Amino acid sequence: MLFQQIANGIATGAVYALTTLGLTMVYGVLRVLHVAHAGIYALGAYVGLVAFRFLESFWLSLLVAMVVCAAAGILVERFLYTPLLHLPRIVPLIGSIGLFIAMEEAFRIVAGPYALAYETEIRFLSLGLGPLRLTAPQSLIFTVTMLLLGLLWLLLSRSTLGLAMRATAMDADTTATFGVDTRLIVSLTFAIGSALAGAAGVLIGVYDNQVWPTMGSIPAYKCLAIVVLGGLGNIPGSVLASFLIGLAETLLIGVVAIPFPRDALAFVAMILVLMFRPRGLLGKG
Amino acid sequence: MIPLLEVRNLEVTYGEFAAVRGISFDIRDGDLLTIIGANGAGKSTTLRAVMGLLRPRSGQILFRGAEITREPAHLRARRGIRLVPEGRRILPDLSVEENLRLGAYTVPRPGDVADGIERAFTLFPRLKERARQAGKTLSGGEQQMLAIARALMSQPRLLLLDEVSLGLMPILVEQTFATIQALHRHGATILLVEQNARMALAIATRAYVLETGSITLSGTAADLAADPKVKQAYLGG
Numbered sequence: 001m002l003f004q005q006i007a008n009g010i011a012t013g014a015v016y017a018l019t020t021l022g023l024t025m026v027y028g029v030l031r032v033l034h035v036a037h038a039g040i041y042a043l044g045a046y047v048g049l050v051a052f053r054f055l056e057s058f059w060l061s062l063l064v065a066m067v068v069c070a071a072a073g074i075l076v077e078r079f080l081y082t083p084l085l086h087l088p089r090i091v092p093l094i095g096s097i098g099l100f101i102a103m104e105e106a107f108r109i110v111a112g113p114y115a116l117a118y119e120t121e122i123r124f125l126s127l128g129l130g131p132l133r134l135t136a137p138q139s140l141i142f143t144v145t146m147l148l149l150g151l152l153w154l155l156l157s158r159s160t161l162g163l164a165m166r167a168t169a170m171d172a173d174t175t176a177t178f179g180v181d182t183r184l185i186v187s188l189t190f191a192i193g194s195a196l197a198g199a200a201g202v203l204i205g206v207y208d209n210q211v212w213p214t215m216g217s218i219p220a221y222k223c224l225a226i227v228v229l230g231g232l233g234n235i236p237g238s239v240l241a242s243f244l245i246g247l248a249e250t251l252l253i254g255v256v257a258i259p260f261p262r263d264a265l266a267f268v269a270m271i272l273v274l275m276f277r278p279r280g281l282l283g284k285g
Numbered sequence: 286m287i288p289l290l291e292v293r294n295l296e297v298t299y300g301e302f303a304a305v306r307g308i309s310f311d312i313r314d315g316d317l318l319t320i321i322g323a324n325g326a327g328k329s330t331t332l333r334a335v336m337g338l339l340r341p342r343s344g345q346i347l348f349r350g351a352e353i354t355r356e357p358a359h360l361r362a363r364r365g366i367r368l369v370p371e372g373r374r375i376l377p378d379l380s381v382e383e384n385l386r387l388g389a390y391t392v393p394r395p396g397d398v399a400d401g402i403e404r405a406f407t408l409f410p411r412l413k414e415r416a417r418q419a420g421k422t423l424s425g426g427e428q429q430m431l432a433i434a435r436a437l438m439s440q441p442r443l444l445l446l447d448e449v450s451l452g453l454m455p456i457l458v459e460q461t462f463a464t465i466q467a468l469h470r471h472g473a474t475i476l477l478v479e480q481n482a483r484m485a486l487a488i489a490t491r492a493y494v495l496e497t498g499s500i501t502l503s504g505t506a507a508d509l510a511a512d513p514k515v516k517q518a519y520l521g522g
Contacts, residue, residue, distance in 0.1 A: 160390065167376050167387050173338055174374040179362035179391035179439070 003132045005254040006247065011138040011207065013246025014145035018200035020223045020230070020238045021152070022073075022193025028169035028233035029189045031089065032081050035096040037197055038220035039103030040076075044069045044198025045205040045215060046111060049118050058120055058206070062144070065202045066195040073194025074187050082186075100220060107213035115212035118205040141203045148196060149239065155192075156235070165189055169233065218263055225270040231283020241281055245269060287350045289314050289443055289474055290335065295344035297330050304330040306498035307344065312443065312476055317469040319506065321482040321519055322495035328478040329371050331495070332445045335476070336368040337361045348443070363391050365442030369449060373432040377421035381412055384420050384431055388438030398438075405434035408464070426457040433464065444468070446477045450484065462488055482519035486510040494519070 019041055026034040044065040051061035080099055084092040127139040134142060156162035167175040168185040176182045205211045226245055230237030245266045253262045273280060288311035297305040305327040312318050322328050333339045335346060337358035346354045348364055367388075376384055385405055389398040406413035409430040415423060423431060429449060436444060446465065450458040458481065466488045469475055479485035486492055489506035494515060502509060509515050 160386070163379070163383055163387055164390060167379060170376045170378060171374060173358070174370065174376065175387065176358040177336055177338070177362055177368050177370070178387050178435075179359050180387075181357075181359045 002251075002255055005250045006132055007134045007138050008254065009247035009250035010134065010243070011141045011246075012250060013243035014141050015200050015204055015207075016219075016223065016226055016242035016246050017239045018145055018148065018196045018203070019219055020226045020242050021149075021235065022195075022197045023223050024227050024230065024233055024235055024238040025169075025189050025193040027227065028235075029165075029172070029186045030077075030081055030085065030092075032085075032092045033096065033224060034076075034081075035093070035220055035224070036076060036080075036099040036103065037193070038216035038223065039100045040069050040072055040194045041197040041201040041204075041219055042107060042211075042213070042216035043072055043103065044201030045118075045211040046107060046116075046201075047198070048202035048205055049116060049211050052118070052120060058122070062199060062202050065198045069198025069201075070191035070195040073190040073197075076194075077187055077190040082183075100216070104213050104216065111211075111213065113213060115210040118209050118211050120206050122206065137207050141207060144199065144203060148199060152192070152196070152235075161188075222263060222266045225266040228270050229266070229273050229280060231280025234280060234282050237280055237282030241269075244281075286313065288312060288347075289316075289349060290476070291345075291347040292331075292335065293345040293347070295331065295334060295346065296342045297327070297334050297339055298342045303342075304498055305334065305341075308495070308498070308500045310493055310500065310503070312474060314474055315469075315472060316491060317465070317475045317477065317489050319477040319479060319485040319489035319492045320495050321479055321485055321492060321509075321515075323519075324480060325497075326495040327498040328495055329447050332368060332447045332476070332478050333370075336366060336445060338368075362439075365439070366445065367436040367439065367441035367443070368445040369432045369436045369447060371447040371451065373425075373428045375420035375423065375428045375431055375435075377419065379420055380417050381420060381423070381431055382416045384435050385412075385438055388435035391439050401438045401440075405438065408437075409434055425452055426454065429453060429457070429461060433461075437468070442474060444473055444475045446475060448478060448480060450479065450481045458484065482515070483521075486515075486520075 023034055023037050026032060047068045048061045048065035051064035052058065055061055080095050081092050084095055122136050122140055124136045124140040126136050127134045127142065156166060164175065164180045164185055168180065168182045172182045226241045227238055230241035249262050249265050252258050252265065253260065290312040293309050294307045295305055296307050320328050320331065330339060334341050337356060341354060345352060353361055382402065385402050386398060389401050392398050392401065411427055412430055412434060415427060449461050453461060462484050465475060465477065477485055477489060486506045486509060492504065492506045492509045493500050494502040502512065502515065
């Protein structure tokens with residue numbers, strides 16, 4: 001029971017990590033709370049499902065969903081946020097909420113109001129350590145997440161492009177004076193963050209065996225809470241906070257069985273962090 | 286001969302306030318030009334407009350004969366213009382070495398980047414000791430060294446220096462000016478903007494005096510240093 005819940009928590013945390021990473025990267029370069037990111041996540045699930053029905057390959061459908069979401073992310077940045085950036089910060093935020101609602105409605109109109117079955121037969125090895133065993137779908141989620149996080153880490157810490165991305169997030173004007181096309185870097189950051197959200201959408205679709213129009217509603221606000229918990233714009237902090245919340249949710253509600261709505265837990269954590277450590281777990285003072 | 290940089294009737298405004306009011310000047314290869322003036326005279330604004338961080342209201346900026354007035358900063362950087370900004374603007378969470386690597390962003394060959402880092406460490410051995418430290422942990426003097434070294438990584442055609450002596454201890458001011466003079470002797474073309482008029486005029490070849498957004502005097506650095514008006518206003522009588 002306990003180990004089963006830990007396994008659930010790891011899988012949940014992994015999906016949170018993939019989703020919140022994009023959010024924290026976007027905040028890093030534009031200082032915008034990108035609520036519509038959860039719409040990209042749901043878009044990824046839908047695109048993944050359609051691609052899977054045509055291609056009948058999980059891996060190919062994952063790739064297609066990530067590419068489509070990357071493109072969608074660039075469109076959001078170019079046509080929604082960048083034109084609004086010179087205005088007070090509440091304006092792009094309202095734009096973002098509006099886009100998110102519009103996306104949910106668009107999914108409903110195009111795909112219908114009901115959940116669509118996402119039936120994949122996952123043939124994947126089952127990972128385990130001692131008494132802790134992950135089921136095949138959990139192993140898949142964990143493996144894909146770790147692979148993507150590893151690639152992102154390599155990109156950011158080992159490449160010139162990653163150096164330019166980190167520098168742009170710290171001080172775009174100064175970075176541009178060294179020949180870095182910071183507008184391109186911002187778009188690229190959106191593309192990568194959105195591709196990760198798309199992957200998260202596909203993984204959740206596969207895990208829950210369904211895709212539905214409002215599947216992004218809870219992640220939309222929960223991921224904001226996780227980003228604040230980890231420290232706004234802090235990538236390792238977001239990953240840590242994601243796994244903490246994933247584990248806390250499954251353990252406190254599944255094992256300790258406290259009578260508390262599961263989805264509210266991230267907010268309790270966020271409120272505590274705002275009260276006692278406003279810069280977040282790993283945020284800089 | 287075409288000047289390296291030519292600025293014609295440059296006007297830069299912040300809202301209603303005209304910070305730079307139609308100034309013209311040029312820099313030739315090998316010049317060490319200085320623009321001196323009081324705080325708020327428009328010196329930093331001029332440099333930021335040349336780098337492309339501010340949009341001029343009117344006027345023209347030409348680099349090696351090509352008009353760059355509307356070109357974004359990163360393309361000007363690729364033409365070989367580098368700015369050491371006021372306040373140094375070290376990227377706080379990047380290490381010293383990463384700051385230098387960013388300075389070499391336009392350098393295509395990894396071998397040349399490595400050579401550049403070696404040159405920077407030879408020029409400022411202090412930076413070598415601190416290579417792995419985050420930029421924000423450096424002292425003000427070390428940050429200034431890093432800001433200059435970072436701007437030199439791409440071997441720029443034109444180096445813009447904005448108030449490099451500001452906030453440094455007197456001994457470090459002397460060292461910084463000695464470094465600038467050495468760079469100039471090795472062939473660098475430099476536009477130096479300074480409140481420390483005495484030091485700037487001592488090492489410059491030519492000079493302009495900027496007062497409330499307009500150029501009021503120009504000439505060789507030696508002539509300006511001997512000018513009674515300059516002496517009285519900027520050199521403490």
